[in-house]
Structures are given as structure tokens and as C-alpha cells.
Amino acid sequence: MKAEASGKAGLSHSKERKVWYIPHHGVYHPKKPTKIRVVFDCSAEFQNESLNKHLLQGPDLTNNLVGVLCRFSKEPVALMCDIERMFHQVRAAEQDRDLPRFLWWEDGDLTKEPTEFRMTVHLFGATSSPGCANYALKTCANDNEEDLGSKAANFIHKDFYVDDGLKSVESVPDTVTLIKDTKETCRRGGFKLHKFISSHKEVTEAIPIEDRAEGIQKIDLDKEAMPIERALGIQWCIEKDSFQFRIVLKDRPCTRRGILSTVSSIYDPLRFVAPLLLEGKKLLQELCREKAD
Numbered sequence: 624m625k626a627e628a629s630g631k632a633g634l635s636h637s638k639e640r641k642v643w644y645i646p647h648h649g650v651y652h653p654k655k656p657t658k659i660r661v662v663f664d665c666s667a668e669f670q671n672e673s674l675n676k677h678l679l680q681g682p683d684l685t686n687n688l689v690g691v692l693c694r695f696s697k698e699p700v701a702l703m704c705d706i707e708r709m710f711h712q713v714r715a716a717e718q719d720r721d722l723p724r725f726l727w728w729e730d731g732d733l734t735k736e737p738t739e740f741r742m743t744v745h746l747f748g749a750t751s752s753p754g755c756a757n758y759a760l761k762t763c764a765n766d767n768e769e770d771l772g773s774k775a776a777n778f779i780h781k782d783f784y785v786d787d788g789l790k791s792v793e794s795v796p797d798t799v800t801l802i803k804d805t806k807e808t809c810r811r812g813g814f815k816l817h818k819f820i821s822s823h824k825e826v827t828e829a830i831p832i833e834d835r836a837e838g839i840q841k842i843d844l845d846k847e848a849m850p851i852e853r854a855l856g857i858q859w860c861i862e863k864d865s866f867q868f869r870i871v872l873k874d875r876p877c878t879r880r881g882i883l884s885t886v887s888s889i890y891d892p893l894r895f896v897a898p899l900l901l902e903g904k905k906l907l908q909e910l911c912r913e914k915a916d
Contacts, residue, residue, distance in 0.1 A: 702820075713813075817833075
């Protein structure tokens, strides 16, 4: 995390200097219990004001999710990667760094005086962060397209969904070259590409172990089958290069709300299992028509 301490002598709360303090908390993903993500609550209000109320979202530069997933299945060799801490690689303007301030108690001891910090980079939770980070990434692709080729630039422009890159390529050699050029393009812009994984073991073997996805770093590619990974929320069976669904139905009450919750719990942006959900939707429609409680 890129932050800097603000000394007491350097703090100013005059009308000429805008200062804001942001509450923050850690979030654990159920599938990643050892990794914590710090979320800054930029929507937290004080006297009916919040930082997000004063931030401009900017243009939506995020690629279409369905388009990225469809192109991911187009060619024979599939490739997936990730940008390490994307938002935190884009620095905030110097004049704006007094707004994302936060307090920190050393060793979690609330009896001590807190230390004041301010973030020097864009925050996960700020309205403006996705637009700024996407703009920086695409600018990086434009700046290096002449040196490193249009294929790497097109990959970054068209086949990234925020920090996740999904691409399908015609051949193994072309995929290896694309990885090399895209990594260098991102490196020049201050971004690090990692967590690479491919449907072809020959591509995976060409990637340094430390840059591979965690699930395949310790497996024997010659003897062990490739695991199932998540591609933008969908289960991707790497071995068969196919999307799969593992549906675990929770015990819900037999009410309209319970049925709606069950039908809506299946994440399926490409509508593969939509025909199987028609029975549940039909039942829900009939209950609504009858105004059942």
C-alpha cells in the first residue's frame, strides 16, 4: 500500500486546504482466506457529505463483460492473467492527496495516539478510481504500441475487464510472444502482469513459476491435471477449456422472496443455464400473478 505519514506540523485545516478522513476495513474473500483486501469507505458521510459525492466518475472505459468472455473462447489457445494491485499503481495528483487521509493505530492499540496517513494512489472504493486506472492502462498501451506491436496494445484495449485479462490466440508460439510483449508494455507503465494461466501446458511451461497463477505453481504439469479456475466469476475447466457450473442450492423458504433468491443466485452472464432456470422463473411468475405471500 502506498501511503505517506502526515506530520503534525504539516497538517492544516484552513479553508484553503481541503482535508477528508476515510474509514477503512479489511475484507476476506471466502475462496481466498489468506488474502485481505483493504476497502476505503469513500461513501461514508459526515454532516451529509462524503468524498464520493464530490468525485467525478469519468467516462466508462471498462470493456463489455460478455464481449470479453466470448472472445476468450474464440481461438484454440486460451490465456488468462491479472494486473497486480491495479488501482494502487496509479498515483493521485499531489494537490488531491489531503482528501484520502486515514488514521492508523500502531499494533492495533487504541490507547495510543493515532498516526495520520494520506494515500498517494487511487483507492479501492473511490468513484473516480476505475476510470483513472483504466485510462492510465490504456494510455500505457498507446505509448508503447510502436515499440512492442499492436497485438499487445489490442489485448490491453479490448480484452481486459478492469484488472483481469482474458485472451484467446491462434497458436502456442503467438501466445508466448504476446505474453512477453504485454508484460513489457505494462512494466513500462508501472503495472505488473502476473497470475498467468493457459489452456495449453506448453504456454504455462514458458511462464516463470512466480508469474503463474497460485493454483498451478506447485503442480507437475506432466503428471497432474490442470485445476478449475475462475474466469471473471465463471468456473473455467482449464483441462477441457470449457465453462462449468457448480450449483449449490441453499435452504431457502418456499416464498416468493426465497424462490427469487434461489433463481438469482446463479451467476451466468453468458446465459448458458438460462433454459434450466425457466421452471423457477415460471413458478415465480405464477406466484406474482396470484399475489401469493
